[in-house]
Amino acid sequence: MLEVRDLTTKYVTRYKEDVYAVDRVSLKIEEGKTLGIAGESGCGKSTLALSLMGYYFPPLHYISGEIIIDGQNITGMKPDEVRKSILGKEIAYIPQAAMNALNPTRKVIDFIGDVIRAHEPSWTRQMILDHARALFERLGLPPEVLYKYPVELSGGMKQRTVIAVAVILTPKVLIADEPSSALDVTSQKMVIKMLRDMMESGFIKAMIFITHELPLLYNVADDIMVMYAGQIVEKGTAKQTVFDPLHPYSKGLMGSILVPESGLRSAKLTAIPGAPPNLKNPPPGCRFADRCKYVKPECRVMSVPLYEVSQGRAYRCILSEEELRRAYNHGEQGKSVFER
Numbered sequence: 001m002l003e004v005r006d007l008t009t010k011y012v013t014r015y016k017e018d019v020y021a022v023d024r025v026s027l028k029i030e031e032g033k034t035l036g037i038a039g040e041s042g043c044g045k046s047t048l049a050l051s052l053m054g055y056y057f058p059p060l061h062y063i064s065g066e067i068i069i070d071g072q073n074i075t076g077m078k079p080d081e082v083r084k085s086i087l088g089k090e091i092a093y094i095p096q097a098a099m100n101a102l103n104p105t106r107k108v109i110d111f112i113g114d115v116i117r118a119h120e121p122s123w124t125r126q127m128i129l130d131h132a133r134a135l136f137e138r139l140g141l142p143p144e145v146l147y148k149y150p151v152e153l154s155g156g157m158k159q160r161t162v163i164a165v166a167v168i169l170t171p172k173v174l175i176a177d178e179p180s181s182a183l184d185v186t187s188q189k190m191v192i193k194m195l196r197d198m199m200e201s202g203f204i205k206a207m208i209f210i211t212h213e214l215p216l217l218y219n220v221a222d223d224i225m226v227m228y229a230g231q232i233v234e235k236g237t238a239k240q241t242v243f244d245p246l247h248p249y250s251k252g253l254m255g256s257i258l259v260p261e262s263g264l265r266s267a268k269l270t271a272i273p274g275a276p277p278n279l280k281n282p283p284p285g286c287r288f289a290d291r292c293k294y295v296k297p298e299c300r301v302m303s304v305p306l307y308e309v310s311q312g313r314a315y316r317c318i319l320s321e322e323e324l325r326r327a328y329n330h331g332e333q334g335k336s337v338f339e340r
């Protein structure tokens with residue numbers, strides 16, 4: 001449904017500095033699957049989302065790579081063409097904190113009208129209304145919401161409404177960027193249920209779910225990709241990435257959260273010391289080297305490729321699977337992996 005090959009993009013700041021936020025990222029999502037993207041703040045998750053929609057506006061610039069949505073190669077399409085024929089129809093994006101960005105002086109139906117008219121200028125108000133009502137019904141939202149102002153909606157309902165507006169043109173792929181992070185637990189569950197229902201009913205064909213909340217990702221995603229400093233450092237099934245991480249950063253990330261799953265309950269909570277590198281001038285070798293307990297001199301000089309262990313399972317480290325597993329077992333018996 002979605003394939004991205006070696007995508008590299010950068011920001012150019014107003015001081016003409018390059019920020020390499022997405023570096024040679026490849027991914028593939030089959031129909032019916034949800035890909036989770038995890039990683040700490042600033043690792044490039046949102047930039048990847050923007051980049052893979054092919055919608056480039058300064059300061060974001062395309063450098064290289066290919067984007068194929070449902071067999072259609074959109075690489076090199078002009079932004080206007082992408083906006084008209086791809087965004088909302090083939091792929092839709094729910095940006096972070098979108099629910100707080102709604103214009104408070106307009107009703108929900110007006111937002112929907114804007115989206116539809118951008119693609120179907122000939123639609124009448126009645127046609128828009130009928131379409132919106134039918135969609136709200138299908139998504140389990142009360143149609144009265146269409147006539148409400150954002151301020152009249154609870155946080156959870158506002159976010160579900162934002163999702164409904166994003167999918168009003170029934171896109172094939174949906175990218176949800178931290179869709180439930182700012183919500184209370186009950187609203188969070190309802191938002192997740194709505195996204196899941198859309199996937200299960202085939203309304204959406206594939207989803208990318210971005211969050212730094214790993215336990216949530218484990219429950220939502222089929223596969224998980226871990227990003228660090230603009231690069232993929234690990235990918236695999238949700239189970240592999242959470243329960244058997246290979247890359248030292250993924251291992252640290254999994255160790256720094258509380259997961260109420262058996263087997264992880266007794267694990268020691270750890271933190272990853274240090275900070276990610278500056279993406280204006282990333283180091284030539286492994287980007288995680290400065291924070292890695294297992295760093296070797298060669299890690300700092302040689303660029304480390306993503307090593308494919310098996311179909312769909314890969315990690316970016318010069319240590320072998322056996323070496324890493326041995327190191328982790330040793331670490332867990334004594335000190336936690338990232339304790340210095």
Ligand SMILES: Nc1ncnc2c1ncn2[C@@H]1O[C@H](COP(=O)(O)OP(=O)(O)OP(=O)(O)O)[C@@H](O)[C@H]1O
Pocket residue numbers: 011012013019021039040041042043044045046047048059096212279
């Ligand atoms: N408009 C911009 N101009 C220059 N650099 C930017 C711009 N937006 C983001 N960046 C930089 O690009 C890198 C990736 O940022 P991005 O927002 O994609 O990370 P993220 O993983 O989504 O973080 P968060 O979870 O906090 O949203 C960061 O180093 C960030 O500082």
